[in-house]
Amino acid sequence: MAIAYILEQNATVRVEGERLLVKKDDTILHTLHLFKCSQLVLLGNVMLTPAAIRVLLQQGIDTVFMSLNGRYRGRLQPPHSKNITLRCEQFRQLSDPHFGLKTARALVTGKISNLRTVLLRLNRSREGLGLEDHILGLKQLADKAAAASELDGLRGIEGRSAALYFQGFAKGFRAAGIEFSKRVRRPPTDPVNALLSLGYTLLFNAMLAAVSLVGFDPYLGCLHTVEYGRPSLALDLMEEWRPIIIDTLVLSVFNLKTITREDFVIAANLDPECDAEDFDSGDPDDIDPQSPPEAKAPLPVRLTDAGFRKFITQFERKMQQKIKYHLSNQQLTHRDCLREQVRHFARYVRGEADRYQPLLLR
DSSP: OEEEEEOOTTEEEEEETTEEEEEETTEEEEEEEGGGEEEEEEESSEEEOHHHHHHHHHHTOEEEEEOTTOOEEEEEOOSOOSOHHHHHHHHHHHTSHHHHHHHHHHHHHHHHHHHHHHHHHHHHHSTTOOOHHHHHHHHHHHHHHHTOOSHHHHHHHHHHHHHHHHHHHGGGOOSTTOOOOSOOOSSOOSHHHHHHHHHHHHHHHHHHHHHHHHTOOTTOOSSSOOOTTOOHHHHHHHTTHIIIIIIHHHHHHHHTTSSOGGGEEEGGGSOTTSOGGGGSOOOGGGGOTTOOOOTTOOOOEEEOHHHHHHHHHHHHHHHHOEEEOTTTOOEEEHHHHHHHHHHHHHHHHTTSSSSOOOOOOO
16 A cells, blocks of 8 residues: 655646545646555645545545645544553553553653664774764663653653754764754754654654554654644554664665755755744644744744655655564565554553553664
8 A cells, every 4th residue: 555645746646436636736647546545745835626535534544644745734624443451551651650651661761772773883884983972872861761650751862862863863874964952843944854854754744644544642642742633652652663664764775865955955045935833843743732943043944845755765765664673573665664563552552562562773
């Protein structure tokens, strides 16, 4: 089953028989067969006819709306999963402070372990990077996370690990003109931050779809605080995947020059009629309405249309790469592993597994 991304501005998606037609004026730009499509992602100003909306809902095709910069706006989703028993267990278990802390510790230690592995790989691949202190520091923070006795302290450890990691991550870029000093989200002000934000949003979209498909309420998690409009569980379960999928992908596309500086533009050079929201971060953490833009930030940077298509292609290739899934020893794609991890989390919540085991980079 394919995931279709529609980027053509002012295009309209119509239905004709068992097909979706993407049209602009009187020209058919794309033809999508409904039986081959599992998800439709609409970027920017793309319209759906009422008939297309009805068919997408009837066929259960998840339809996602994003800005041109990849900022998540919302989704057209079929009726909620009927798995009420799982959601009842989710509310019961995650309302228990002990269970919530135990789960959050597993999520954070798994993420920090994967951050450390990314730096270990970088340090082995190139001489003179000097990442030993960063690697040791992450090991120490992982140990502290595993022993954390309360959630606020655990969140602080996670924040320190991210800051330390990105200091080391910044040394991994070889391509001329590609520089990265720190994580800047609102708005992203350099190519690396722009790709990280876009990548995290694409990953979040995949996780939110998986969480909803399995039957969870995506808004009740344990690591991210529960706030109005924040899909905390999807953000929680996404944490271990950030370094596995997106960070390694961003390093790869720049170092292999699949994407270059020429694939980015500064917002001031764009069409003035574009939506200002398109220049904001695509990072799913910015779903939090209390997170303000950075004061006096430089002009935002975003991908060109051609660059966007390149990155989408590379992201989907990454999601289709196969690895050994640790809980079954089967060779599965990254996308299938992500879904299996959500199912594993469901077994854990139902008491069928005594602990949550994050997927770890090797």
